[in-house]
Amino acid sequence: MQKVDKLLQQMLSQGVYVVGVGEGSETNAFTAAWVMQVSFTPVLLAISINPEHRSYRLLKKVGVCSINVLSQQQMSLVEYFGQSGLEDKMARGTWTAAVTGAPVLQESLAYFDCKVSHEIVAGDHQLVICEVIEARQLNAGRPMLYSATGTMDNSAELYE
Ligand SMILES: Cc1cc2nc3c(=O)[nH]c(=O)nc-3n(C[C@H](O)[C@H](O)[C@H](O)COP(=O)(O)O)c2cc1C
Structure with a gap:
């Protein structure tokens, strides 16, 4: 296959989200x-x-999540929640509980509160299909695009 990483990131339009998982004292979030x-x-939304993500294990255990839409001004949140192994990852941002109990990022443009429906194996990832229970706009702004995040996810190294 022709080297595909740049074309996927730059030509296939996708947004950027912080997915909040878990409930109560057991929560986490990832970009x-x-x-x-x-x-x-x-x-239904698919994630x-x-x-291997800590968030995946928690999502399996608790079965609820929120999909929080980031704005074009929130690159530092993209980077922050893209890190793993932070001791208190949820210390950044203002989090409240949605109807399902999933953590919602109040600084996001909008959120979708979801219950896991089922999942499908998809190569080296799991496709988690989520039913939307509630959705709300929180702030005004334009959604961030994945193509604007450049090499932040180091994905070029993940293709064989
Ligand atoms: C711009 C960007 C997009 C990302 N998209 C995904 C994604 O769609 N799925 C995924 O599993 N990880 C994605 N990641 C990687 C995770 O955010 C990252 O591995 C994170 O550290 C996982 O956190 P956790 O281990 O605390 O759950 C992305 C990272 C960045 C920076």
């Missing part, structure tokens, strides 16, 4: 670009997650 709507009725 995700691989998020898309996959059904009208019910409203493609690396099963």
Whole structure:
């Protein structure tokens, strides 16, 4: 295959989100670009997650998450929640509990509060299909695009 990493990132339009997982005292969050709507009725969103992420293990355990839309001004949040192994990752941002109990990032443009429906193996990721329980706009602004994040996710190194 022709070297595909740049074309995927620059030509396939995707947003950038912080996915909040867990509930109560057990929460975490991570940056995700691989998020898309996959059904009208019910409203389903798919998130493609690396099963090695701490957030994945928590999502499996608790079964709820929020998808928080970042604005073009929030590059530092993209970078921050793209890190793993932070001792108190949720110390950054203002978090409240959504209807499902999932943590919602109040600084985001909007959020989708979700319950996990099922999951599908997708190569080296898991495609987690989520039913949207509630959605709200929180702030005004323009959504960030994945193509604007450049090499931040080091994804070029992940292709064989
Ligand atoms: C711009 C960007 C997009 C990302 N998109 C995804 C994604 O769609 N799926 C995924 O599993 N990881 C994605 N990541 C990587 C995770 O955010 C990163 O591995 C994070 O450290 C996982 O956190 P955790 O181990 O605390 O759950 C992305 C990272 C960045 C910077």
